[in-house]
Amino acid sequence: xxxxxxxxxxxxxxxxxxxxxxxxxxxxxxxxxxxxxxxxxxxxxxxxxxxxxxxxxxxxxxxxxxxxxxxxxxxxxxxxxxxxxxxxxxxxxxxxxxxxxxxxxxxxxxxxxxxxxxxxxxxxxxxxxxxxxxxxxxxxxxxxxxxxxxxxxxxxxxxxxxxxxxxxxxxxxxxxxxxxxxxxxxxxxxxxxxxxxxxxxxxxxxxxxxxxxxxxxxxxxxxxxxxxxxxxxxxxxxxxxxxxxxxxxxxxxxxxxxxxxxxxxxxxxxxxxxxxxxxxxxxxxxxxxxxxxxxxxxxxxxxxxxxxxxxxxxxxxxxxxxxxxxxxxxxxxxxxxxxx
Amino acid sequence: xxxxxxxxxxxxxxxxxxxxxxxxxxxxxxxxxxxxxxxxxxxxxxxxxxxxxxxxxxxxxxxxxxxxxxxxxxxxxxxxxxxxxxxxxxxxxxxxxxxxxxxxxxxxxxxxxxxxxxxxxxxxxxxxxxxxxxxxxxxxxxxxxxxxxxxxxxxxxxxxxxxxxxxxxxxxxxxxxxxxxxxxxxxxxxxxxxxxxxxxxxxxxxxxxxxxxxxxxxxxxxxxxxxxxxxxxxxxxxxxxxxxxxxxxxxx
Ligand SMILES: Nc1ncnc2c1ncn2[C@@H]1O[C@H](COP(=O)(O)OP(=O)(O)OP(=O)(O)O)[C@@H](O)[C@H]1O
Ligand SMILES: [Mg+2]
Numbered sequence: 001x002x003x004x005x006x007x008x009x010x011x012x013x014x015x016x017x018x019x020x021x022x023x024x025x026x027x028x029x030x031x032x033x034x035x036x037x038x039x040x041x042x043x044x045x046x047x048x049x050x051x052x053x054x055x056x057x058x059x060x061x062x063x064x065x066x067x068x069x070x071x072x073x074x075x076x077x078x079x080x081x082x083x084x085x086x087x088x089x090x091x092x093x094x095x096x097x098x099x100x101x102x103x104x105x106x107x108x109x110x111x112x113x114x115x116x117x118x119x120x121x122x123x124x125x126x127x128x129x130x131x132x133x134x135x136x137x138x139x140x141x142x143x144x145x146x147x148x149x150x151x152x153x154x155x156x157x158x159x160x161x162x163x164x165x166x167x168x169x170x171x172x173x174x175x176x177x178x179x180x181x182x183x184x185x186x187x188x189x190x191x192x193x194x195x196x197x198x199x200x201x202x203x204x205x206x207x208x209x210x211x212x213x214x215x216x217x218x219x220x221x222x223x224x225x226x227x228x229x230x231x232x233x234x235x236x237x238x239x240x241x242x243x244x245x246x247x248x249x250x251x252x253x254x255x256x257x258x259x260x261x262x263x264x265x266x267x268x269x270x271x272x273x274x275x276x277x278x279x280x281x282x283x284x285x286x287x288x289x290x291x292x293x294x295x296x297x298x299x300x301x302x303x304x305x306x307x308x309x310x311x312x313x314x315x316x317x318x319x320x321x322x323x324x325x326x327x328x329x330x331x332x333x334x335x336x337x338x339x340x
Numbered sequence: 341x342x343x344x345x346x347x348x349x350x351x352x353x354x355x356x357x358x359x360x361x362x363x364x365x366x367x368x369x370x371x372x373x374x375x376x377x378x379x380x381x382x383x384x385x386x387x388x389x390x391x392x393x394x395x396x397x398x399x400x401x402x403x404x405x406x407x408x409x410x411x412x413x414x415x416x417x418x419x420x421x422x423x424x425x426x427x428x429x430x431x432x433x434x435x436x437x438x439x440x441x442x443x444x445x446x447x448x449x450x451x452x453x454x455x456x457x458x459x460x461x462x463x464x465x466x467x468x469x470x471x472x473x474x475x476x477x478x479x480x481x482x483x484x485x486x487x488x489x490x491x492x493x494x495x496x497x498x499x500x501x502x503x504x505x506x507x508x509x510x511x512x513x514x515x516x517x518x519x520x521x522x523x524x525x526x527x528x529x530x531x532x533x534x535x536x537x538x539x540x541x542x543x544x545x546x547x548x549x550x551x552x553x554x555x556x557x558x559x560x561x562x563x564x565x566x567x568x569x570x571x572x573x574x575x576x577x578x579x580x581x582x583x584x585x586x587x588x589x590x591x592x
Binding site: 071129216218219220222223224225226227228229232236237240241243 | 391398428432436437505
């Protein structure tokens, strides 16, 4: 890039003049005063921080791996296919949790993607200038709400609405699909999916906004000059150019949904069963850890929980890395800037 | 076939600043008309008023009359319909980077609702031939993306994209300013051939270029059209002192 030269590290501090140079070489201690020493300390400190972060990561993985050995030896890969989660008989299969995590996250994505991308497109492309700031500010604020608050809100507001209006309606209209049948408790997979959707909308929409903002203005003009309507312009001149980044935002949202614990635990029903109906209660990997870890008696029980933790950890790391890469590939180091 | 353009009492603003004042001008059908003038004098603003791109800038405003052939551009009909009859080539080549060469050229046609494969194939080839790009890319129109071409090739791709919808008018805003002399030469030749079929309005800072490609030339200064007439006359015997000063390089 052209402006690399600007960022080339420069020697700071006074430059020695010719005569002085010799004197300084004689007495290395004097060098400490010209700032080079401080620079070095700083560089080492930064490096140390980076190493510590990496070390923590490695340590976590190592802990999880070593402490889940017992369960791994007992069940092998079958651990992830087993449907029985039976602490009484000390037999563990994690499929209901894997299933619950995947289904609730996918449900969240299905609900959140159109809304979040829509909000992102609306804020960058359509809404009047004065509304842009407040709108993005408010969506961003949504991301700052602690998840236990979302959980509470879900219990007191969302669940009753689902129970008395949404679920009866869905059962009547779409019950034949088998996805919406059974008693409408309110609490269950559907509630978890909806609350997760609300929680990941801010992430997806702010990333969408960011990647749309770096689409060059000349792409919009190219489309308009061809006679594109506004929507066609957004489609071929904007969304198409930003799609990899938007997908990155979606995956980042998925990463958040997979690992989200508190709010989900509060509304999903916490029953380790696999049911086709979204009205039925379920359980997720994160929730079972939160709920059962403190009361897990027995080494195998604990080890099985840790193995779930390891799986969750690996999946979210991979998902996040993928997402960051996609977002990076679109913005490619350009600072997100407000569009002129 | 190209159509003429009539501009009457055209005024344009960005917010409160007026960028064009009382422009009156007749562009001849099937000829090339060059617009010259110092930076900031309103040339881009003027040609963006012809296809109503000016109004896509926030707070921009236009008054006056523009007739493209028989149609009044500002009579309340939709701007998108108007733009489909007018091709535009920008200063900086702006192909769609995620589309292949083929898709780039076909983009305008698809917007117009043409999806017949055979028809698209024909038009894409024809447009790339007329923009003198076909020979260089014919083996890779589906494989290569619009962004993978060189700057000069990208600009010819943009010309092909504009030509594919068979516009009546082709607007070019400094189409060669980002290009090397060889690509510039190619595009000038191209303009020379295209004006048999299209009405071309080209903005340029290069006076030799104006003299080479255009029969008519308009000189803008500070938002006004100072002089307009046959290119020969403007360059050899201008009637306005300011035009003379500009083309002899005494300012600007
Ligand atoms: N988006 C904008 N907002 C506000 N003012 C603008 C904008 N674009 C252009 N202007 C102003 O309008 C005037 C005419 O600009 P225009 O771009 O038409 O000049 P130009 O003749 O094309 O110049 P150049 O040769 O540098 O391209 C200038 O004074 C410029 O500052
Ligand atoms: Mg200009």
